[in-house]
Amino acid sequence: MDFLKLEDLFGDMVEMILQDDIPRKNIRMTYPTGGQPSWGIDENVVFVRLFEKEDEYTKQLDNTYEVENETIVKKSTRTRVWELQLVAYGPIANNIVNKIKDGVFRQEIKNLLTKSNVFLIPNMPMCKRIPELFGEQWWNRWDITLNFNELYKLADEDVGRIETVGIQTNINQ
Numbered sequence: 380m381d382f383l384k385l386e387d388l389f390g391d392m393v394e395m396i397l398q399d400d401i402p403r404k405n406i407r408m409t410y411p412t413g414g415q416p417s418w419g420i421d422e423n424v425v426f427v428r429l430f431e432k433e434d435e436y437t438k439q440l441d442n443t444y445e446v447e448n449e450t451i452v453k454k455s456t457r458t459r460v461w462e463l464q465l466v467a468y469g470p471i472a473n474n475i476v477n478k479i480k481d482g483v484f485r486q487e488i489k490n491l492l493t494k495s496n497v498f499l500i501p502n503m504p505m506c507k508r509i510p511e512l513f514g515e516q517w518w519n520r521w522d523i524t525l526n527f528n529e530l531y532k533l534a535d536e537d538v539g540r541i542e543t544v545g546i547q548t549n550i551n552q
Contacts, residue, residue: 396482423469
């Protein structure tokens with residue numbers, strides 16, 4: 380899946396889990412570029428940050444070969460492992476990260492992710508409190524990092540076919 384579509388998928392996931400706790404406009408993919416918060420200290424905001432992660436599963440390539448239209452097509456898949464960092468600010472930041480941590484196990488969330496070949500790695504990390512000092516005020520911040528596997532499909536490749544094979548044998552006496 381394209382990276383931006385994958386990011387949107389995780390944004391949709393967070394929105395489904397949080398429902399009416401915070402507005403969709405407060406679920407953000409990037410930090411403000413101006414170097415200062417673009418929200419108030421009493422406003423609840425979640426940042427969704429996605430990174431590809433180094434893992435043993437990412438080193439395997441699975442190939443199958445199928446006959447299609449009188450040729451052989453190589454179909455390849457591999458696993459991409461994703462680290463999803465969720466950073467919540469605001470008065471209910473702890474509630475937000477805990478609700479996401481629990482919400483990824485809901486069936487509707489599993490269904491959403493499965494449609495895109497994305498699957499939670501249920502390692503259950505702890506939520507971390509990381510207060511942040513800005514403008515001589517401490518902003519309430521809580522973080523959680525979740526990991527997911529994605530079944531990634533490479534483009535099919537026509538590897539051709541063998542039309543004839545010649546075999547010659549000799550007998551030595």
